[in-house]
Amino acid sequence: MPSKIIYLTDGPNKEVPIGRRTIYFKHARPKALAGPEGKCALVVQALRHLGKKNVGASEIATLRAELSPADKQMLLKETRFGVDWIYKVASQIAEKAA
Numbered sequence: 001m002p003s004k005i006i007y008l009t010d011g012p013n014k015e016v017p018i019g020r021r022t023i024y025f026k027h028a029r030p031k032a033l034a035g036p037e038g039k040c041a042l043v044v045q046a047l048r049h050l051g052k053k054n055v056g057a058s059e060i061a062t063l064r065a066e067l068s069p070a071d072k073q074m075l076l077k078e079t080r081f082g083v084d085w086i087y088k089v090a091s092q093i094a095e096k097a098a
Contacts, residue, residue: 008045039071040078043093044086052085063093 005021008028016023043063047055067075072094079090 039067040075043067043075043090044079044082047086047089048083055089060089060092064095067093 004024006024006026009025010029011025011027013027014025016025050059064072072090075090076087076094079087
């Protein structure tokens with residue numbers, strides 16, 4: 001299955017064909033673009049993509065197993081002033097990091 005290349009931008013939605021592929025630029029609020037970097041940013045974007053109702057014990061357990069204790073603490077720190085439900089999920093992921 002081919003993957004879609006999607007970049008978040010503060011500009012308008014746009015599709016740019018390059019050869020046999022298309023790169024998609026998706027508009028996002030500046031708040032969604034600022035904040036975490038690296039692995040933490042990927043986790044936050046994944047959580048946003050899944051949505052509050054689709055993040056359960058299984059997803060939390062997977063993230064808890066994949067992230068190092070340092071990553072968990074960084075995730076907690078990076079999400080504390082962001083969206084409330086994402087911070088609650090980050091807290092659940094970091095619970096056993098101590």
